[in-house]
Amino acid sequence: SAVISQKPSRDICQRGTSLTIQCQVDSQVTMMFWYRQQPGQSLTLIATANQGSEATYESGFVIDKFPISRPNLTFSTLTVSNLSPEDSSIYLCSVEWTGGAFYGYTFGSGTRLTVV
Amino acid sequence: DQQVKQNSPSLSVQEGRISILNCDYTNSMFDYFLWYKKYPAEGPTFLISISSIKDKNEDGRFTVFLNKSAKHLSLHIVPSQPGDSAVYFCAASYTGTASKLTFGTGTRLQVTL
Numbered sequence: 001s002a003v004i005s006q007k008p009s010r011d012i013c014q015r016g017t018s019l020t021i022q023c024q025v026d027s028q029v030t031m032m033f034w035y036r037q038q039p040g041q042s043l044t045l046i047a048t049a050n051q052g053s054e055a056t057y058e059s060g061f062v063i064d065k066f067p068i069s070r071p072n073l074t075f076s077t078l079t080v081s082n083l084s085p086e087d088s089s090i091y092l093c094s095v096e097w098t099g100g101a102f103y104g105y106t107f108g109s110g111t112r113l114t115v116v
Numbered sequence: 117d118q119q120v121k122q123n124s125p126s127l128s129v130q131e132g133r134i135s136i137l138n139c140d141y142t143n144s145m146f147d148y149f150l151w152y153k154k155y156p157a158e159g160p161t162f163l164i165s166i167s168s169i170k171d172k173n174e175d176g177r178f179t180v181f182l183n184k185s186a187k188h189l190s191l192h193i194v195p196s197q198p199g200d201s202a203v204y205f206c207a208a209s210y211t212g213t214a215s216k217l218t219f220g221t222g223t224r225l226q227v228t229l
Contacts, residue, residue, distance in 0.1 A: 006159070033216070042120075042205065043160070043219040058216075092159050094217075102167075104150055105217060107159035 001097040002027045006108030013083050013115050020079045021111045023093035028073035033094040033105070034066070043092065049076050083115045119143045120208050122220035129227050135193040137223050139206035142187065146208035150217070151180060151191045153202045160205060164191070196227045 003026040013019050023032065034046040046066055047055040055068040069077040080087055093108045121140045129135045139149075147168040152160035166173040166180045166189070173180050179192045193200055203224050207217040 001162070004159075009157070042221045043207075043217075045216055045218075048216065094159075102165050103148075104162040104165055106162065107152075109159045110157070112157070 001104065001106045002029060002095050004093060004095065004106055004108040006093055006111060008111055009109060010112040011114070013113065015083050015085065015115055017083055018079055018081045019083065019111075019113055020077050021091055021093070022077050023075070023108050025074045025095055029095040030073070031096060032070065032076045033096075034068065034076075034078045035092045035094060035107075037090040037092065037110075039089070046078070046091075080113065083113075085115045088113055088115045117142075118221070119146075120206060120218050120220040122204075122206060122223045124223050125221070126224040126226070129196045129225065131198055131227055131229050132195045135191075135196045135200065135225055135227070137191040137193075137204050137206075137225065139189045139191075139220050140187055141189075141208050143208070143210070143218075144187065145210045146218075148209045149180070149182060149189050150207045150209075151178070152205045152207060153200075154205060154222070155202050163204075193225075196225075198227050198229065201225060201227050 005024045032049045035043045037043045045058050046061045047057045049055045049068045049070040051070050051073050067079045091111045094105045119142050150165040151163040154160045164175050164178045164180050166182050182189045203222045205222045206220045
């Protein structure tokens with residue numbers, strides 16, 4: 001399966017600022033996925049990023065708040081804009097892998113964001 | 117609407133015993149299910165998956181059982197080891213949704229000596 005390098009691993013940001021998270025994959029992938037895990041909760045899909053087209057956002061997530069860049073098949077960024085304390089979460093990128101009859105998803109190590 | 121539920125937020129098991137983690141889902145269109153393990157400060161790690169055409173899949177110490185009629189799956193870990201202590205998430209997907217995963221809320225497993 002692919003190996004994902006995600007950075008930063010953690011950051012503390014002032015409210016009103018933005019944070020950009022990067023994910024680099026060691027192989028070319030068609031789709032990359034961005035998830036959020038709020039404290040004590042499950043992982044929720046934010047958006048799916050295809051190379052060369054606009055990201056597809058899930059209900060409750062908008063491009064102005066979570067702009068995504070996907071310049072090539074191995075890289076993507078997620079920006080969390082106009083930060084508020086409610087944005088304090090772990091953000092993860094993910095890619096799909098296939099192996100015979102099975103498939104799965106590899107995740108980056110996550111970015112722990114704290115907004116103060 | 118929580119389509120994938122893990123009703124036990126935590127579970128404690130003695131080393132060497134069996135750990136059974138449960139997961140229920142409500143969306144009958146889900147046809148593929150996965151289990152992930154997550155340590156603090158790390159991303160989720162894939163453990164095992166199962167397609168809806170099967171009722172059991174085994175990989176080493178990990179076995180996943182699927183009961184489609186009950187919309188229920190379970191992960192068995194035998195024997196449990198202290199290194200298995202982590203949060204376990206079940207996830208589900210269905211064909212035609214650009215491979216989107218819907219996650220459960222997680223169960224924290226603690227394996228004691």
